[in-house]
Amino acid sequence: MAGAHTQQVDASTAWGGKASPFNVSYGKMMMWFFLVSDGLTFGGLLSALGFAKFANPEWAASWPMGEEVFTHFPFTHAHLPLLYVAFMTFILIVSSVTMVLAVEAGHRMDKRGVIKWLGLTVVGGFIFLGSQVWEWSTFIAGPDGDLSTWHDNTTLQHNCYGGTYEVIEDGHHKHTEIKSYGPTLYSNFFFFITGFHGFHVFTGVLFNLLVLRNVVRGVYHRRGHYEMVEKVGLYWHFVDLVWVFVFTFFYLV
């Protein structure tokens, strides 16, 4: 962590051999290895989703249709298929772009540029996380937040996706119920996979914040390179990459 890291490391010191066989630093290669294994985890989860859908004829028949999974939008009760999820997708793409611009600025040793673009990436990450909170809360508590869930176990016993909401009056009470369709297993997959992705976004924002703090303090400038921005950048792009697949296999297909 000292300021003396402008010291040059020749390839034989770094690799024991004569040169880095892959022409990347140790840290970057390990980040790639991690991403491959993490990618296999998500690949396994999404393949399992496909297996569950196709393995049971009854489930296949009642599986919710992609476009109808989420049809709500803040401040309106209009039926707007896909629009909110499309918004979330754009947020993640844009934050991926700001990240790659931060990496590019780092290659030019442009500290101000890195701070600007990495800062915007963090903002994008927070907007995405907030959007997911709203999506989940709409699923669980209904579009008006008055859905009875634990009371009659609506969420646990039924799948709430693609269902329509209906206001029921029983005596003095008014509550919303989901007229749901589709197997519970679908909800399990939905919450687990989008939740696991959301957890990745959360840790990504955390990494970005930590690196941003170091950038502001000039740690990487003293070190002579901004490769740490590149490494967390790889992770952040991976999060965007996973969302591309989650978007397709939950909301489109």
Add this chain to the structure above:
Amino acid sequence: MLVRDDIVEYSLDAHHSEEEGKLIRKKIWKVTAILSIITTVEVLVGVFFPKADVSDTMWTLIKWGYIILTVVKAAYIVLVFMHLGDERKNLRYMILVPYILFILYLVFILVTEASYVNDAWEFLK
């Protein structure tokens, strides 16, 4: 503060000039446009041609269209944003070949097995 001098943070190829940066930024904005256009197309198809409204053949075509567009998007993200396209060929293949082979096999075997399980359920009905 504890100073660790046994950890050496080094980097290879971590710098480029102002002119190179200009070209790289141009490429980034181009890929941004491509990704946005593909997503817009996916959303518009999803909104105007939902599964409930189209024939089965049409839906199969749309479904494969989605999957192809998804893979195209993924390729742009990995090769341009993650700079894997600019890395040395052996690193590229070391990462991509095992991953793609394994995922293709996994998808193939799960879809195949799912159809057998599906047949068994039909048979038991």
